[in-house]
Amino acid sequence: MNGEKPKKAADLPYRPGVGAMLLNGEGEVFVGRRSGVRRGPRGAYVWQMPQGGIDDGETPAMAVMRELAEETGTDKADIIAETKGWLTYDLPDDLMGVSWGGRYRGQTQKWFALRFTGVDADFDLNADGKPEFTDWKWVAMAELPRLAVPFKRRLYDEILAEFQDLAEPKATGA
Numbered sequence: 451m452n453g454e455k456p457k458k459a460a461d462l463p464y465r466p467g468v469g470a471m472l473l474n475g476e477g478e479v480f481v482g483r484r485s486g487v488r489r490g491p492r493g494a495y496v497w498q499m500p501q502g503g504i505d506d507g508e509t510p511a512m513a514v515m516r517e518l519a520e521e522t523g524t525d526k527a528d529i530i531a532e533t534k535g536w537l538t539y540d541l542p543d544d545l546m547g548v549s550w551g552g553r554y555r556g557q558t559q560k561w562f563a564l565r566f567t568g569v570d571a572d573f574d575l576n577a578d579g580k581p582e583f584t585d586w587k588w589v590a591m592a593e594l595p596r597l598a599v600p601f602k603r604r605l606y607d608e609i610l611a612e613f614q615d616l617a618e619p620k621a622t623g624a
Contacts, residue, residue: 459546462555464538468514469501469561471591471609472527477617479591480566482521482575482583497589497597500582501559510560518564521582523574527564533612536560539605559605563613591617 472480481497502517504510511529519525540556541549575581589597591614595606 459540459543459555462546462553464556464558465503465550465554467501467503467557467559468510468517469499469559469609470514470518470527471499471561471563471613471616472518472522472566473530473563473616474566474588475619476588477591477619478588479594480522481587481589481594481597483585485581485584497587498599498602499594501557511562514560514562514564520578521575522586523577524568524572526568526572527566529562530565531563531613531616533561533609537605537608539602542601561609561612563616 470480474480479499481499484496484498500518500521502513502521504513505516508516510532514529515525515527518527536558537560538556538558541554546552546555573586575583575586591610594610595603598606
């Protein structure tokens with residue numbers, strides 16, 4: 451270890467990031483099946499909403515649109531809401547020294563609700579050549595915590611608390 455003391459979780463910073471709750475016209479949420487994740491019984495906990503880090507020089511709104519395009523292959527969405535503050539989660543001990551090269555204890559994220567303006571055929575999970583997801587589906591907002599890995603459930607509950615009123619189907623013109 452080159453004479454360095456191992457860092458305690460409390461000594462590590464949070465990685466800044468963003469997340470996207472992409473809603474269709476029926477009020478359902480896009481979730482993707484994570485590539486290479488085999489956590490949980492019979493594949494449980496492999497679904498999540500698009501999320502990722504913020505690059506240098508990006509605002510959170512710019513980052514969420516970039517992450518959405520990278521992970522879903524489309525940017526056909528409008529931002530309709532964002533969380534009041536930054537939401538955090540801690541990695542479990544078994545991932546603490548593994549994820550992000552062991553540099554972070556978890557993430558602090560700004561979450562955005564976006565209204566999908568395209569059609570399902572606009573999704574291309576291989577668009578950037580490094581797919582984050584192997585499959586995707588629309589789910590009811592209330593299903594999200596059940597689909598999330600256990601260490602992100604509190605985060606998903608907080609997101610739902612802020613965005614729950616957006617689950618109503620979009621009104622169509624008369």
